[in-house]
Amino acid sequence: MSLSSPPGPPGKRVAPLADGYRETPLWWDDTTFPTVEESPLPGTADVVVVGAGFTGLAAAARLASHGKHVIVVDAGALGEGASGRNAGMVHAGVRRDLAFLERKYGDAGRALHHASVEAYAFVAKTAATAAPDAMYAQTGWLHLAHRRSRMKGLRREEAERRQRLGESTVMLEQAALESEAPCRGFYGGMLTDNGASIHPARYLAGLARLSITNGAAVHPHTRVRSIESLGTGSRVHTSHGDITAGDVLVATNGYTDAAAPWARRRIIPIGSYIIATEPLGDARAAGVSPQHRMMSDTRNFLHYWRLSPDGRLLFGGRTSFAPVSVQTARDRLYSAMIGIYPQLAGVRVSHAWTGNVGFTFDQLPHLTRSDGVTYAMGYCGSGIALGSWMGTLAGEWIARGARPAFSDLRFPRLPFYRGHPWFLPLVGVYYSWLDRL
Ligand SMILES: Cc1cc2nc3c(=O)[nH]c(=O)nc-3n(C[C@H](O)[C@H](O)[C@H](O)COP(=O)(O)OP(=O)(O)OC[C@H]3O[C@@H](n4cnc5c(N)ncnc54)[C@H](O)[C@@H]3O)c2cc1C
Known part of the structure; x- marks a missing residue:
């Protein structure tokens, strides 16, 4: 495969569809979530956790291990949030590098960076035991x-990761890409050992089992309508009754709704989309990703991809900052995928789906408290590790008063923003201009 000629804009293609094509995450096909008996909500609890994704369930597992009476409520079924919909690419770090965090936020910035490194290790350990x-x-x-x-920025990042963070990292020039990524359109890349693959829905199911075993009660299909402050504690009004709780953790990330208006003004939900091909077979899979790396590109409209455990190519991206249908996004992703891997032309798509990523105005995650309610969210697309660890830290904070050093970082908002990101199409125009530079 020639590496020297980056493709022009990929032509528009309509994705050929496999028999049994469906618009649900591939992961749901082979995940069994724990069955939770429908039971009435208790009137009181030590802690109510809103949201049963990585954040909420990791928090519940930790809180229950400290003997707290914890109720987790979720508006949907287990796995319906982003935690059951993502690409399963685990990485450490936040979107700002350590030098920036130190310069801007001092010790709190350093603490946030360290938390993101601990988060990565936490997933490996938790997956080994719970999933x-x-x-x-x-x-x-x-x-x-x-x-x-973009090579200049990658070189700078590679040096920082290797020298300051001790990662095993190397720059690959274009000619060296063949053995790593036999694809078109790239001028080189940064390879780091700091990346892992996971089956996200099974990991989530493992966290659910762990929290239930530790003593937490999980109530899916229970929507929180509002959270009323009682001065000491809160009353949580849900679709199945009210719960009075000493503490509330809001862990709703990209699905935050009117029940949590404080968070809604600070979280920008952005749709991300993924397609999965039919199984490629060993030879073709090896011709796509010989080393089974997690891969992404430097676009603002980024693409990310990996092989699934059964040898499909999972190819994801943002495709647009304006909402588009799954069918439109699927065909755009297919075109982009064929632009990068022309050898896959004609391979059929078996699954296409979407989910909400929770972005923030400073591109940093936040674990903080306002009006007695704790909030953990804003992972900007890296929530497998960050969500699991921020949830755990939230549990430690609520159960034992262990306040994280970065918890008083300002969680910025935009005036007049109330959760409907009217500005995204404009940002999209700006980003696609940047992507051409
Ligand atoms: C397509 C896609 C690909 C991604 N790929 C990756 C990846 O490869 N690597 C990575 O690290 N991250 C990835 N992410 C991001 C990652 O999935 C999220 O950051 C992470 O799952 C967030 O977990 P969470 O528990 O905070 O939120 P979620 O898992 O989104 O859970 C929030 C829950 O809150 C519930 N909720 C909301 N409002 C209410 C209410 N009023 N009452 C009750 N419940 C409510 C929702 O029903 C939802 O289940 C991806 C995201 C998407 C969408």
Whole structure:
């Protein structure tokens, strides 16, 4: 495969669909979530956790292990939030590097960075004990430059990761990509051991089992309508009755709704989309990703991809900052995938789906408290590790008063923003201009 000629904009293609094609996450096909008996909500609890994704369930597991009476409520079924919909690419770090965090936030910034490193290790440990069927594998991560101009930034990042953070990291020039990513359109990349693959829904099911075993009660299909402050504690009004609780943790990330208006003004939900191909077979899979790396590119409209455990290519991206249908996004992703891997032309798509990523105005995650309610969210697309660990830290804070050093970082908002991101199409125009530079 020639590496020297980046493709022009991929032509528009309509994705060929496999028999049994469906618009639900691939992961749901082979995950069994614990069955939870329908039972009436108790009137009181030590802690109510709103949201049963990685954040909420990791928090519940930790809180219950400290003997707290914990109720987890979720508006949907287990796995319906982003935690059951993501690409299963685990990485450490936040979107700002350590130098930036130190300069801007001092000790709190350093603490946030360290938390993000601990978060990565936490997933490996937790998956091994609570979800061995989630097939966690330390595969490494390859970040590819879609423009020659992006190599400079990648080189800087590579040096920082290697020298300051002790990661095993190397820069690959274009000619060296063949053995790693036999695909078109990239000028080189940064390869780091700091990347892993996981089956996210099975990992989530493992966290659910762990929290239930530790003593938490999980109530799916229970929507919180509002949270009323009582001065000491809160009353949580849900679709199935009210619960009075000493503490409330809001862990709703990209699905935050009017029940949590304080968070809604600070979280920007952005749709991300994924397609999965039919199984490629060993030879073709090896021709796509010989080392089974997690891969992404340097676009703002980024693409990310990996092989699934059964040898499909999972290919995801943002496709647009304006909401689009799954069918439109699927065809755009297919075109982009064929632009990168022309050898896959004609391979059929078996699954296409979408989910909400929770972004923040400072591109940082936040674990903080306002009006007696604790909030953990804003992982900007890296919530497998960050969500699991922020949830755990939230549990420690609520149960034992262990306040994280970064919890008083300001959680910024935009004036007049109330949860409907009217500005995203404009941001999209700006980002696609940047992507061409
Ligand atoms: C397509 C896609 C691909 C992604 N890929 C990756 C990846 O490869 N690696 C990575 O690290 N991250 C990835 N992410 C991000 C990651 O999935 C999220 O950051 C993470 O799952 C967030 O977990 P959470 O528990 O905070 O929120 P969620 O898992 O989104 O859970 C929030 C829950 O809150 C519930 N909720 C909301 N409002 C209410 C209410 N009023 N009452 C009751 N319940 C409520 C929702 O029903 C939902 O279940 C991806 C996200 C998407 C959408």
